[in-house]
Amino acid sequence: MQNYYWGVDLGGTKIECAVMDRETDECILRERTPTEGDQGYRHVLDNIRNLIESCAEKVGEYPDIIGFGTPGTIDPQSGVMKNCNSTHLNGQPLDKDLQILLDCEVKLANDANCFALAEARLGAVQDVDPDAKVVFGVILGTGVGAGIVVNGELINGHHGIGGEWGHNTLVHDDGVDCYCGKSGCVETVIAGPSLERFYFELTGEKRSLKSIAQGAEEGEGLCRHTLTHLVEHFGQAVSVVINILDPDVIVIGGGVGNIDALYDYAPAAIKKHIFNPDVATKLVKPKLGDSAGVFGAAMLVK
Structure with a gap:
């Protein structure tokens, strides 16, 4: 089993990667890079790859799976992105392209879903209930x-x-x-x-x-x-x-x-x-x- 688990927040202006300790849930590394969506879908993919490679070099481990928070969501029927305000993502098979590009498994969810999951497991919900x-x-x-x-x-x-x-x-x-x-x-x-x-x-x-x-x-x-x-x-x-x-x-x-x-x-x-x-x-x-x-x-x- 790997020492860390990885997440990427794919935003409209920045892409952020977090590497988390599997035992303690402590974040050991956070790194950001500009999204630059105006330069096109393939350029954004290249920025993601460069960010992952930079983080992997710093922690000494390349991930075998990465979670991605995205604007919009993958349509289960068509297999492409929909409802993204980052319009360069719409109509693209983002999960499949990322798996090929990064040579690892990926799992995608809408950014609001990621917010809910984090607050439920690590955040406010743990304090109140x-x-x-x-x-x-x-x-x-x-x-x-x-x-x-x-x-x-x-x-x-x-x-x-x-x-x-x-x-x-x-x-x-x-x-x-x-x-x-x-x-x-x-x-x-x-x-x-x-x-x-x-x-x-x-x-x-x-x-x-x-x-x-x-x-x-x-x-x-x-x-x-x-x-x-x-x-x-x-x-x-x-x-x-x-x-x-x-x-x-x-x-x-x-x-x-x-x-x-x-x-x-x-x-x-x-x-x-x-x-x-x-x-x-x-x-x-x-x-x-x-x-x-x-x-x-x-x-x-x-």
């Missing part, structure tokens, strides 16, 4: 995504879209058009840019979400109204997940997840919509920060 059986790991940022972990294992689903609650319809009348082709998706209502748009429509003023949250803390009425809009719609959106999955813990990552009002007021908003008479599901902030993606990728192969 180490015996949790079902974890829903949410990313609320520029977009809305999530991953499902049951008994420590990811649920990818038949189409490879397990956890993709961001494209459930939340607003049925006069919803904003979404890039996915529908309108009124969760992402168009409570993602960071959507909340900034909501505030702008109220005031005619452009402000960052961080500024809006600060304004709410200082008592500005329309800032508070914007956060109420967030909390109420988050409660409605996540109630569907709770009714179906009944998770022990929901970890809320991304920039929107930093807003304290979610943790203070969302349970009351959720309670209006769930089948259970009370909300026992724990809502927590993540623990691992920007390490979650690459650690979760490594967890895919441990």
Whole structure:
């Protein structure tokens, strides 16, 4: 058995590799390189290979399997990548190409799935409920995504879209058009840019979400109204997940997840919509920060 297990977070601007000690789960090496997706798919593959070779030289061991966290996912039916905002990956058989290029086995998962897996096994869930059986790991940022972990294992689903609650319809009348082709998706209502748009429509003023949250803390009425809009719609959106999955813990990552009002007021908003008479599901902030993606990728192969 090898001494280490490996993960790679394939982001839009950087590629990060983490080498983890198999016995202690300690990260012994982290190294990054630019993605440079504008130079094409093959160039990105070359950057990945160079990064892996550099790390292997430093730790004195070449991996026989690597976990990759990716934007989008492999379509199980077609075998190619889909739904990637890093568009150079769409339509490519990324897993097969990486296996040939790196001469080792690879395992791919969506970056939101990697976030959920890392926080469940190594992060916040271990602090609040180490015996949790079902974890829903949410990313609320520029977009809305999530991953499902049951008994420590990811649920990818038949189409490879397990956890993709961001494209459930939340607003049925006069919803904003979404890039996915529908309108009124969760992402168009409570993602960071959507909340900034909501505030702008109220005031005619452009402000960052961080500024809006600060304004709410200082008592500005329309800032508070914007956060109420967030909390109420988050409660409605996540109630569907709770009714179906009944998770022990929901970890809320991304920039929107930093807003304290979610943790203070969302349970009351959720309670209006769930089948259970009370909300026992724990809502927590993540623990691992920007390490979650690459650690979760490594967890895919441990």
